[in-house]
Amino acid sequence: MIDNIIKLARNNIKNLIPYQSARRIGGENGNLLLNANESPVSVLFKSKKKIFNRYPECQPNNLISSYANYVGLLCNQVLVTRGADEGIELLIKAFCEPGKDAIIYCPPTYDMYRVNAKIAGVEIKEIPTIKNTWQLDLSNIELNLNKVKLIYICNPNNPTGNIFSKKDLLFLLNITLGRSLVVIDEAYIEFSIKDSMTNHLKQYPNLVILRTLSKAFALAGIRCGFTLAHTEIIKILNKVISPYPISIPVCDIAVQSLEIDYIKLMQNRVLDSNNNRLWLINQLKNTACVEKVFESHANYVLVKFFIFEKVFKTLWEKGIILRNQNEKMNLKKCIRISIGTRLECLHLIKELKIFSKNNIVQGGFSEI
Ligand SMILES: *Cc1c(COP(=O)(O)O)cnc(C)c1O
Numbered sequence: 354m355i356d357n358i359i360k361l362a363r364n365n366i367k368n369l370i371p372y373q374s375a376r377r378i379g380g381e382n383g384n385l386l387l388n389a390n391e392s393p394v395s396v397l398f399k400s401k402k403k404i405f406n407r408y409p410e411c412q413p414n415n416l417i418s419s420y421a422n423y424v425g426l427l428c429n430q431v432l433v434t435r436g437a438d439e440g441i442e443l444l445i446k447a448f449c450e451p452g453k454d455a456i457i458y459c460p461p462t463y464d465m466y467r468v469n470a471k472i473a474g475v476e477i478k479e480i481p482t483i484k485n486t487w488q489l490d491l492s493n494i495e496l497n498l499n500k501v502k503l504i505y506i507c508n509p510n511n512p513t514g515n516i517f518s519k520k521d522l523l524f525l526l527n528i529t530l531g532r533s534l535v536v537i538d539e540a541y542i543e544f545s546i547k548d549s550m551t552n553h554l555k556q557y558p559n560l561v562i563l564r565t566l567s568k569a570f571a572l573a574g575i576r577c578g579f580t581l582a583h584t585e586i587i588k589i590l591n592k593v594i595s596p597y598p599i600s601i602p603v604c605d606i607a608v609q610s611l612e613i614d615y616i617k618l619m620q621n622r623v624l625d626s627n628n629n630r631l632w633l634i635n636q637l638k639n640t641a642c643v644e645k646v647f648e649s650h651a652n653y654v655l656v657k658f659f660i661f662e663k664v665f666k667t668l669w670e671k672g673i674i675l676r677n678q679n680e681k682m683n684l685k686k687c688i689r690i691s692i693g694t695r696l697e698c699l700h701l702i703k704e705l706k707i708f709s710k711n712n713i714v715q716g717g718f719s720e721i
Contacts (some may be wrong), residue, residue, distance in 0.1 A: 380674035386675040392571030419611035429584040437565040437578035466505040482690040514649030541651035543569030587666035661686035
């Protein structure tokens with residue numbers, strides 16, 4: 354009986370490889386979780402609201418104006434969503450006709466662009482970035498613009514950590530003006546704020562920017578993100594968003610996190626994280642089992658190991674949970690490591706040095 358029921362699912366869903374979130378893959382309480390790019394420290398908030406019998410506003414005014422103020426935009430250029438992930442989905446819902454339109458994304462990158470397009474039945478054009486520099490393959494993108502409504506670019510890119518050349522992004526905005534939207538996912542932009550594209554929204558009506566409170570703001574648990582765009586695009590997205598996407602406690606806490614004192618605290622955490630990243634990268638470069646450390650502008654670093662599988666497994670067994678990137682395009686033997694507190698970084702390096710010592714054989718590494 355259940356077999357017949359299962360057959361009712363849409364074909365693209367039956368064939369879907371779902372997103373593998375860090376929380377689904379595992380790691381237990383008490384583990385050192387360096388696999389989801391979360392903030393290693395938390396901020397204490399209390400919801401001030403006590404009664405919940407009424408629905409919230411669809412787009413809570415005070416939250417929209419707090420975020421607009423933070424990014425220096427007008428309220429009508431801001432949409433608040435259930436995490437940046439919902440922004441990714443709403444854009445496809447609103448702009449892409451299944452079976453007709455396409456999206457471009459540039460792997461290795463965040464997987465949710467692919468997953469959301471697949472769920473919607475929208476064609477995907479993968480245009481890989483250039484190996485090791487991880488910059489855009491602009492000529493290949495230009496050749497593939499036919500049918501493309503959305504181009505997703507993650508900046509800084511997850512998991513490689515690089516920033517895209519501003520010249521390239523502006524070139525892309527120019528060649529797509531009037532025919533496609535360029536969606537810049539700035540989930541990690543606070544770690545490299547000078548590279549934000551918000552200043553270009555005025556000039557480019559085809560520019561859309563995604564933001565979140567999940568990373569630098571240390572609020573992954575409340576699920577709150579923002580889409581920044583021309584007011585006419587925000588209006589279209591408001592047509593497809595669910596009626597009450599932001600619960601009252603979420604709104605309450607998000608508004609508090611955008612008060613000036615909390616923004617200053619966030620900026621201090623970013624400074625700490627960026628310092629820890631520099632320290633960690635230096636240490637990793639002096640660790641024998643490490644083949645290559647990629648430059649990063651975010652709260653994680655991509656590392657290539659000589660013997661990747663054994664490193665990953667050994668650390669996992671010691672309760673240090675990292676993010677395996679080995680199956681991703683052009684990322685053989687790579688692991689993404691979130692930047693923890695300095696103590697956590699120290700602990701990680703200590704274990705990697707022990708691992709190196711135990712596994713080195715006559716100047717090389719043994720995979721067995
Ligand atoms: C974490 C992440 C998101 C998701 O943000 P949420 O606001 O938690 O949904 C979006 N894009 C990228 C690149 C991310 O790494």
